[in-house]
Amino acid sequence: MRVFINKNVLESIITNTNPYLEKRDLSAITSHIIIQAKDSVLNIKATDYEIGLAYKLSNVKIIDEGTATANGKKLLDIIRSLKDDEVQLETLNNYLYIKQKNSKYKLPMYKFEDFPEFPTTQNKNKFDVDAVMFGRSLKKIIPSIDNSNPKHELTGAKIDIKQDLINIVGTDTKRLSVFSLQTQTQNEFSLIIPKKAITEMQKLFFDKIEIFYDENILIAQSQNFEFYTKLINGKYPDYDKVIPKEIKKRIKLNRDKMIEGIKTISMLSDTMKITMNSQTINFESVIEDNSEAKTQIDCETELDEEIYFGVKNKFLLDFLSNIEDDEFYLEFNNNNLPFVLTSKELKTVIMPINI
Structure with a gap:
């Protein structure tokens, strides 16, 4: 693989994907991001199995197609140290080389075949929602979500999809917040999104987004990125009674x-x-x-x-x-x-x- 990419664009993406990396076990493939150049598109992905984020970039100069992995934190530190100029990424002998003029760095790669597959939208329900409003509603209820609770469902937000209404709910048992979002819906359903995922969703939801879901996974897609999170299985408190x-x-x-x-x-x-x-x-x-x-x-x-x-x-x-x-x-x-x-x-x- 050999590609040229704008430093600021690359830094922004690597910064956004870092929260999705495995931090405790640096020997795990999920401590790495995966970079794939194929069909004139550069794909960059990160996941810790619980949440994942992928970007698609077409405004990149691809000389040779290929796939690389790199420790996400180390790669971010390197990119931040570079000047505001074009960066070259190149793979050779199981290493990723990061080059800019007289500066050159080398990072070891893991087997990209071991990188987890992202879930697909096949056979999943879909609902359309204003991305900015949805992100705004999540921000308003997140302070009420418990950080740690034996009842795992209380460490997430309930998305309660009703007829032409979505209630976004958070509680720590001492308080309960509900944001009611008026929007057209197709199916009545409810799901619980982990707090960590909500924190990251707020950074992404500012563009036209399609949301897909089933009982286990929520996927959000835009023209430039794809986000997914596993959902929390559990019985959420009956907030209407509160x-x-x-x-x-x-x-x-x-x-x-x-x-x-x-x-x-x-x-x-x-x-x-x-x-x-x-x-x-x-x-x-x-x-x-x-x-x-x-x-x-x-x-x-x-x-x-x-x-x-x-x-x-x-x-x-x-x-x-x-x-x-x-x-x-x-x-x-x-x-x-x-x-x-x-x-x-x-x-x-x-x-x-x-x-």
Whole structure:
């Protein structure tokens, strides 16, 4: 194989594929990316068996066709060190040579025949969705997804495909976020996408994309790339039961004022008590030692009686940092029951803490 490629293009692709590599066992073929020049197209792939990413490049000068593998991290370090100029990739005697003017590097290759095959879209269902909106919705619910939980399904997001509606759901059992995406759908179905895959999907979903799925795999394809992730098998909690069906009070609040109040308390404490009356909202730290933080903002709540609840600061800030509007709604029934934050398509239910 012998090809010439723009340094910045190659660096961008190798950077994007690095999260898909096996990091613990460097002797595994999946610690390598595979580079294949064939039929005037350069294919670059990476996978750790759980998720995978492949790029197709046609704007590349292919002198000789062939296939190479290279340790993804080492290759990225090399490419980053080069100047903004054309790079030559060449295979010889089971080594990949990376050349640019007077600089030359050599990396050992593994057997490319051992590289895992990517899944195909054959016999899989398909749904069309606005890629930008889908990526945006995943970003909004990802803070609510648990990082580690014995129930593996809680470490992913549920994609609940209904009639002309897709609900994207994340929960860590202390809070639950739902983003409702209005879109035409063909089949009702639900699947659970791992959190790691969601993190990578947000970097990719900005182009026209087709999504295919079955009970085990989700595949996203665009003109330039193909992404896949294995899905989590498990029974996701019935999120509809968590969302209160009846609400006694709904208060409109200013996002920036609330953020200011929360951050004041966060200087000393990661939990707080919020007390609301008809004219003000009071924020007070919840700390075991004798330190204390308090602040207050003016707000016309139209409450008939004072209400209060304890909450983790982070839960509120995660929601407020993921909305675009200047105002949002707080919905509640009683002090000791879950309360709801809403802004357009995003809804987050939060369990209060005992204070």
